[in-house]
Amino acid sequence: MDTTLDIAAIRADFPILSRTVYDRPLVYLDNAATSQKPRCVVEAIERVYYNQNANIHRGVHYLSQVATEAHEEARQTVQAFINAVTSREIIFTRGTTEAINLIATSFGETFCSEGDEILITGMEHHANIVPWQLLRDRKGIVLKVIPFNEKGELDMEAFSKLISPKTKLVSVAHISNVLGTVNPVAKIIAEAHACNIPVLVDGAQAVSHMAVDVQALDADFYVFSGHKMYGPNGIGVLYGKEKWLEQLPPYHGGGEMIATVTYEKTTYAELPFKFEAGTPDYVGSVALAEAIRYMQKLGLKAIGDYENQLLQYATGQLMKIGGMRIFGTAAEKASVISFLVRDIHHFDMGTLLDKLGIAVRTGHHCAMPLMHTLGIEGTIRASFAFYNTKEEIDALVAAVDRVQKMF
């Protein structure tokens, strides 16, 4: 592999990668589900709890000031990471799922009424389907689905035709968690904006693989999770253009998000606090900022280039196995490979790969409608991160080959 990254040094930053499972070296290829954490991220959590733990935004005491500053610095780190205009546009959530639910509720209740349409794609994660169905049940909106071709690329002509005067929002995955397709979100946004329709981009699978610039994309909302980008579990981000966030009502009520409260009337805090009810995860935010700095130190370009080499190598090697069926062969593809061998059930293959120390995902990957379109029950999914190696891919391929011969 041709890379400027020092993979051995990187692997040393991730203690879990040196453990064994069933007395075999762990080969962790389930990064699209969650990534492992470098030491600096775990240490950041420890540092907050041991040195600066205090509730934020409301204390006059020293520690509270320190904790508040750290949390707000983390917000600025996220702002710079995705190139938002201001940190007021960065809302900390529990993850991608909560961020989409927030928009489905606050945007949906404000701007959608019966018969209005929301456009999603045929390759969405349940997190970008079910919140809209809940909105449909409340408001009578219509959910429309952009189809994709046999390679797993969106049918952009169909998309153009699906846009109507009733379309209120387009909500699309930046990268498919199953097919790996990198969707042309800039084009989608430009076309939607031409009809004055805002766009939400689910970036859960994208932010760890590529540099994302929300201003260049002109995204109205962009959401992602910390735990898939080497950060801690339980924190995520909703980016929203200030002009939109200003128009939306709060999602949850409680502490932190108010200006004044009387029994008669409550006024809400300014952005971003309006959307952060309750004590925020000020530990998670600081650790997430650490994860971002870690990725930036390596360089998102170098990460993407290396992961693409892993993808190309793995694809080539896997295709040498007779009966290999890879789902998702888009020209623009991230380091995710969903496959089946002949008609061997994904559970059977996954069970035996596990015994060989290979951690892959099996099943429908929270995308049952997509599986239905493909006419299958599930796949085996190997997803690569920058700490994976050519040798690990060789181990995967050898294991898949060994297992498929058992059926």
Add this chain to the structure above:
Amino acid sequence: MTINEAQDQVIEEFSEFSDWMDKYAYLIDLGNSLDPIDEKAKIPQNLIEGCQSRVWLNAETQDDKIIFTAESDAVIVKGIISLLIRVMSGHTPDEILDSDLYFIDQIGLKEHLSPTRANGLLSMVKQIKLYALAFKAKA
């Protein structure tokens, strides 16, 4: 053969495998040779949805005994089903309700009956006992 005699026989069989690979190869054989369930029994009421694989379980009475048939879309699951049927089918409701399934643990397949596996097997075992309870109440 009692339920426990059948369990002990399975344990004996599996004691010959020193390697997990052989054990799974045997399960695959068992799965492939499991009689398919009657197509008429593949109805939604008999389907146990797991997140990872699906199981169909059908129960009928023959005299005072319950005959179970079952199938799955995953072969390894079918292999384990074949063992469960061998142990549990053809017994009276009381025998089934009083039984303690220890063989799965002893042959090292306990993980497949864990709720985290989501392969339908745990629900299948529960369903077997529920059928026994229902048939007992009817008798």
